[in-house]
Amino acid sequence: MKKLFSDYGMLLVLLVLCVLFSALTVTTQHPGGEEGARDLLKQIAKSQPDGGRVLVATRDTQEDGEFSALLEKELTADGYEVVLVSGQATDALKALKELVEQGQQLDVIACTSESAGWLVFEDVAGDHPKLGAPVLLKPESYRWPVFLNKQNLLNISNQIAVIAILAIGMTMVIIAGGIDLSVGSLIALSAILTTWLIRETAGAVDADAFGMMFSSLGGILACGLVGLFTGLMVTVFRVPPFIVTLGMMLVASGVAYTVAEGLSIHQVPDSFVWLGRGADFLSIPNAVVLMLLLYGAAHYMMSHMKMGRFLYAVGGNEEAARLSGVPVRRVLLFAYVCAGLLAGLGGVVMASQLKSGSPTYGQMYELYTIAAVVVGGTSLMGGEGKMIGTLIGAFIIAVIQNGMNLIGVEPYTQKIVLGAVILIAVWLDKVKQGAVGKGK
Amino acid sequence: MAGTPGNPLLEMRGVAKTFPGVKALTDVALTLQRGEILALLGENGAGKSTLIKILGGAHSPDKGEILIDGREVDIHSPVSSQAAGIAIIYQEFNLVPALSVSDNIFLGQEKTRFGILNRAEERKKTRELFQRLEVDIDPDAICNTLTVAQQQIVEIAKALHLNARILVMDEPSAALTGQEVERLKDIARELRSQGIGIIYISHRLEEIFSLCDRVTVLRDGQNVGEAKVDEINRQQLIEMMVGRELKDEFPPRQGAVGGTKLEVKNLSRGEVVRDVSFEVREGEILALTGLMGAGRTETVRLIFGADPRESGSILLEGRELRIDSPRDAIAERIGLLTEDRKLQGLVLPHSVRENFALPNLNWLSRGGIVNGRQEREAFDEYASSLKIKIPHREQAARNLSGGNQQKVVLAKWLARNCEVLIFDEPTRGIDVGAKYEIYCLMRELAAKGRCILMISSELPEVLGMADRILVMHEGRITGEITDVPSATQEQIMELAVK
Numbered sequence: 032m033k034k035l036f037s038d039y040g041m042l043l044v045l046l047v048l049c050v051l052f053s054a055l056t057v058t059t060q061h062p063g064g065e066e067g068a069r070d071l072l073k074q075i076a077k078s079q080p081d082g083g084r085v086l087v088a089t090r091d092t093q094e095d096g097e098f099s100a101l102l103e104k105e106l107t108a109d110g111y112e113v114v115l116v117s118g119q120a121t122d123a124l125k126a127l128k129e130l131v132e133q134g135q136q137l138d139v140i141a142c143t144s145e146s147a148g149w150l151v152f153e154d155v156a157g158d159h160p161k162l163g164a165p166v167l168l169k170p171e172s173y174r175w176p177v178f179l180n181k182q183n184l185l186n187i188s189n190q191i192a193v194i195a196i197l198a199i200g201m202t203m204v205i206i207a208g209g210i211d212l213s214v215g216s217l218i219a220l221s222a223i224l225t226t227w228l229i230r231e232t233a234g235a236v237d238a239d240a241f242g243m244m245f246s247s248l249g250g251i252l253a254c255g256l257v258g259l260f261t262g263l264m265v266t267v268f269r270v271p272p273f274i275v276t277l278g279m280m281l282v283a284s285g286v287a288y289t290v291a292e293g294l295s296i297h298q299v300p301d302s303f304v305w306l307g308r309g310a311d312f313l314s315i316p317n318a319v320v321l322m323l324l325l326y327g328a329a330h331y332m333m334s335h336m337k338m339g340r341f342l343y344a345v346g347g348n349e350e351a352a353r354l355s356g357v358p359v360r361r362v363l364l365f366a367y368v369c370a371g372l373l374a375g376l377g378g379v380v381m382a383s384q385l386k387s388g389s390p391t392y393g394q395m396y397e398l399y400t401i402a403a404v405v406v407g408g409t410s411l412m413g414g415e416g417k418m419i420g421t422l423i424g425a426f427i428i429a430v431i432q433n434g435m436n437l438i439g440v441e442p443y444t445q446k447i448v449l450g451a452v453i454l455i456a457v458w459l460d461k462v463k464q465g466a467v468g469k470g471k
Numbered sequence: 472m473a474g475t476p477g478n479p480l481l482e483m484r485g486v487a488k489t490f491p492g493v494k495a496l497t498d499v500a501l502t503l504q505r506g507e508i509l510a511l512l513g514e515n516g517a518g519k520s521t522l523i524k525i526l527g528g529a530h531s532p533d534k535g536e537i538l539i540d541g542r543e544v545d546i547h548s549p550v551s552s553q554a555a556g557i558a559i560i561y562q563e564f565n566l567v568p569a570l571s572v573s574d575n576i577f578l579g580q581e582k583t584r585f586g587i588l589n590r591a592e593e594r595k596k597t598r599e600l601f602q603r604l605e606v607d608i609d610p611d612a613i614c615n616t617l618t619v620a621q622q623q624i625v626e627i628a629k630a631l632h633l634n635a636r637i638l639v640m641d642e643p644s645a646a647l648t649g650q651e652v653e654r655l656k657d658i659a660r661e662l663r664s665q666g667i668g669i670i671y672i673s674h675r676l677e678e679i680f681s682l683c684d685r686v687t688v689l690r691d692g693q694n695v696g697e698a699k700v701d702e703i704n705r706q707q708l709i710e711m712m713v714g715r716e717l718k719d720e721f722p723p724r725q726g727a728v729g730g731t732k733l734e735v736k737n738l739s740r741g742e743v744v745r746d747v748s749f750e751v752r753e754g755e756i757l758a759l760t761g762l763m764g765a766g767r768t769e770t771v772r773l774i775f776g777a778d779p780r781e782s783g784s785i786l787l788e789g790r791e792l793r794i795d796s797p798r799d800a801i802a803e804r805i806g807l808l809t810e811d812r813k814l815q816g817l818v819l820p821h822s823v824r825e826n827f828a829l830p831n832l833n834w835l836s837r838g839g840i841v842n843g844r845q846e847r848e849a850f851d852e853y854a855s856s857l858k859i860k861i862p863h864r865e866q867a868a869r870n871l872s873g874g875n876q877q878k879v880v881l882a883k884w885l886a887r888n889c890e891v892l893i894f895d896e897p898t899r900g901i902d903v904g905a906k907y908e909i910y911c912l913m914r915e916l917a918a919k920g921r922c923i924l925m926i927s928s929e930l931p932e933v934l935g936m937a938d939r940i941l942v943m944h945e946g947r948i949t950g951e952i953t954d955v956p957s958a959t960q961e962q963i964m965e966l967a968v969k
Contacts, residue, residue, distance in 0.1 A: 337839050340828065344829055347821050348817070354775070356801040358798060415820060
């Protein structure tokens with residue numbers, strides 16, 4: 032545990048942020064849907080253990096539909112008699128009157144937090160004495176941070192997936208002593224090329240899975256080629272990577288606008304959102320699963336494979352690496368091609384999340400990506416850094432953004448806070464390394 | 472700032488400094504008189520650098536006091552050190568490479584009128600300073616066009632400009648040629664006659680004897696001795712430094728030299744290497760010597776594929792090698808221990824284990840995946856056989872002494888099973904004790920039939936270690952000495968300036 036924190040000091044920052052936002056977002060929760068239904072089942076079993084007649088009154092919404100469906104299924108199975116009402120207070124009144132006419136007794140009225148407030152239920156025993164004395168039950172409310180809701184946590188992961196995927200390539204490039212400013216534009220390029228290929232070659236909204244897959248591969252490979260070109264400029268012509276990728280950032284963005292003719296492309300099939308919005312594995316979003324798999328592979332490569340060692344060595348001291356027989360050119364090419372391919376993949380994920388491609392995608396993403404890498408403890412000087420650190424860095428940025436949204440901080444203020452947090456995080460890291468105050 | 476007679480110029484008393492886990496200095500004292508050159512001696516890690524950094528304000532001492540002219544001064548930053556009249560010339564110069572000589576000298580002290588630089592005035596002052604040092608350097612020359620020796624003189628001029636009365640030179644001769652060292656000594660003597668006190672740090676004992684007045688020796692962060700230079704001999708000084716009796720400076724030659732192993736023919740690259748041909752025999756230590764810039768390093772870089780050659784061929788055991796890059800050379804089992812370990816030999820922030828493994832990953836990995844256990848075992852094996860002193864294999868290479876760094880580099884190539892080992896200035900910046908160990912290792916390797924090509928500017932080392940000597944001058948081989956035991960330094964120098 033101690034080693035974990037000394038290796039990934041930023042993990043502590045992430046945890047502190049999570050605790051902070053949890054504390055700030057504690058509110059009364061009124062469980063609905065299946066969660067509310069399960070709570071209610073326990074209450075019903077307690078108050079009427081011997082069965083009886085239950086009126087389930089809900090609004091006509093999807094969440095309430097899940098609520099009443101689960102209640103009906105479980106209660107019927109346990110031998111209760113269930114009457115369903117879905118709609119408004121007047122519908123509930125009608126149902127109560129029907130029961131009176133049929134001369135039946137009612138034991139329980141099962142409500143959601145909302146329907147429990149309907150006036151018709153205020154004094155059922157007084158209004159309809161013939162029904163007996165039914166108990167009004169609703170799911171118990173409790174206090175819990177919105178931030179920690181499962182849905183919110185999945186949202187954070189899904190929102191950060193694109194930046195986190197880009198940051199893998201960026202980490203490799205920065206560790207090898209370079210920088211890649213083009214990744215933001217490559218998102219747009221890849222999103223546009225993918226959706227354009229779907230529209231032009233795979234049959235637009237009628238495209239099948241194979242068509243979409245090949246179109247996505249097309250977008251990704253194009254970005255890989257851009258990375259290859261960048262790598263060649265850096266290794267063969269010795270142009271500083273800052274300049275090459277600055278140029279490629281403009282070129283890629285321009286190409287995306289040209290191909291899209293300045294518009295967004297939305298002629299894609301509904302199933303295209305599978306990658307960005309689907310959640311097939313344990314209801315974790317597919318994009319998050321993909322991100323985690325990529326991080327696992329990248330971490331393994333950086334820590335256990337020859338190529339990882341080479342990347343660190345080239346970034347740490349290129350000349351010493353060359354004189355030790357490291358194929359410096361190949362290593363740098365590999366890093367830039369990976370950064371390109373991963374940016375392309377990020378573009379496909381984003382197009383899938385938003386079900387369209389637009390040349391405006393990914394603006395400023397290169398900066399968020401670099402921020403994630405640096406906050407994650409990777410040195411911009413090259414030679415030092417960790418893949419998992421970058422993932423933590425990406426989450427720190429996402430948690431700050433999400434947390435500020437939850438507590439209602441304005442977007443402009445959010446930018447200021449985010450910038451300050453990045454500076455503080457890096458400063459803390461330097462303090463930990465003991466470099467502050469020594470003039471280094 | 473008139474000094475009170477009777478008090479020494481500088482006195483440091485009871486200085487102690489502890490770094491996390493290391494006691495760098497315990498109760499160290501040092502005195503320096505006006506117009507005196509004091510040699511500060513000690514092996515690497517003895518505490519010289521820490522003491523100097525305390526004087527320069529880069530570290531603050533835990534205990535102790537510093538007196539100048541008998542008055543206690545508070546040195547807590549480089550600025551306060553400067554204000555106290557102390558100037559330190561570190562091995563890594565503090566010059567801005569892209570600025571001119573006079574700009575550098577006046578950096579931070581610019582002569583201005585109404586905020587505008589008065590360059591004419593600066594130039595004039597610079598010339599005056601150089602006159603005082605009796606050297607001729609153009610004040611407008613850009614610093615990175617100067618030789619190392621000239622840059623050093625610029626640093627000295629800068630110190631004089633700041634009215635320094637105490638000048639500390641940390642290994643000033645390490646990167647200088649023989650003639651340049653003589654010039655430096657003349658300057659130091661000139662400054663001494665002007666009343667300046669100089670602390671001179673060097674591993675080259677002959678400089679101490681020919682230049683310094685007194686010597687203070689540190690070992691393991693403590694004073695171990697102080698003597699007037701003319702009352703002590705070389706042997707005693709070395710024993711004081713290493714703390715034990717040292718019988719020989721060089722291990723004896725052993726084993727016989729075999730037949731030709733490595734052969735280079737007609738190597739050329741521009742003006743720096745011109746038509747160089749020679750061979751190295753099995754079990755032989757061949758020294759390649761000459762002045763700085765004679766083309767020695769450039770020649771071995773061609774053999775190693777670090778620079779492209781214009782012509783020439785390289786043969787190993789009669790077979791012509793195709794070497795276009797260091798990778799090719801390494802594949803043919805040639806290893807190069809570079810002159811500059813920090814810039815070219817090691818990835819300093821990385822662990823010694825990773826540095827060791829770098830050229831060996833081919834055999835330490837399968838399918839691109841590094842076998843961590845095999846790697847650690849291989850490292851441990853070489854670390855113990857070369858007696859590398861490290862607390863842990865994850866120790867960053869940066870934190871090792873010069874001798875241990877050199878051993879790590881050597882371990883790298885030994886694990887690679889190199890047949891040909893090229894040592895470029897193998898003992899530069901390495902203390903006496905570690906030097907001897909490196910020499911022993913070289914002898915051992917030769918005895919095992921490896922062939923060793925050694926570049927060295929230190930003539931005693933060349934004469935003590937080599938089986939045969941080649942001398943270079945202006946890119947050509949100007950002479951060969953086969954009867955090394957009866958050769959002299961003068962004989963080599965004659966060939967080196969031919």
